[in-house]
Amino acid sequence: MTIPTETRSIFITGLKNAHAMENQALSIMKPQVSRIENYPQVARRLEAHIGETEDQIRRLETILGDFDEDHSTLKDWALSMTGAMAAMGHSMAGDEILKNSFANFAFENYEIAAYNSLVTIAELGGFTNATASLEANLREEQAMAQWLEDNLRDVTIQFASLRDMNEDAKI
Template sequence: MGLFSKDIKTLDDLFVHQLQDVYYAEKQILSALPKMIEKATSPQLKQGLQSHYGETEEHVRRLEQVFQMHGAEIKAVKCPAINGIIEEANDVAGDVDDKKVLDAAIIASAQAVEHYEMTRYGTLVAWARQLGRNDCATVLEKTLAEEKAADRKLNTLAEGGVNQQAA
């Protein structure tokens, strides 16, 4: 089903499609994070990524909860955007030999993922509220807050030493 296919007729349809999209994205992120953790050399970066892995597992559970609350099938639809972000992260990481520069690249890639997720969750919260599903919005807001916090932590790591070491 394409984003603007005939199968999406209502905001409710669009909401469910977006849930399926971000569900796929979270599953792809769970697959990609261990590789990023393995490549990271900064202990703080490794720890932060490991911590976010646990949060991402919780994000998947929350999405499954929202699917159930909304009466929708728990299903993922392929998300080309997250696939592209992860592919780019792998390409960049494969091209960097200097481990300090690699840590900076990993942070940049992780922030690209976080920014994608923040846009998706922000939209889902707004649509849930518009649909009168404040219960779903409340659950999704928890994840949105965690994604924003993860982005801030990555930024602090980058500005707190990783970028300077890479330079």
């Protein structure tokens, strides 16, 4: 089977974008974890997802390598800087933990959409060797998004309770 050149090109661009997206995720999560004091359940889950994200990056690099391609250093750097700036912006908010929770949930859903698209392109292009890794990344992002959704109420209640007791509730 001949792979259409454009399908391959779209797939490689998507993989490079996903690699940069995962680096952006690390630049968002790592500063959050380093600042969390009052929400150990959030810190534990973020630490676990940082490990998953590092695995996702390795999977993407393997797929790119299978196509004799490499990630885009410029995209990785640009999105990492964007993520770091977003994390810094939230650190100044009085409700930092809530803003981080909202942003993390939105970002996880963005990643889910990206991986759904990549799986579809892999299927269209016949890139069957890539599908299992992309689906693994997708499942991890779905699990993280579900965890964030399931725990938002508890985090919000904890934040409000700390504020009611005049405690530092930010993070």
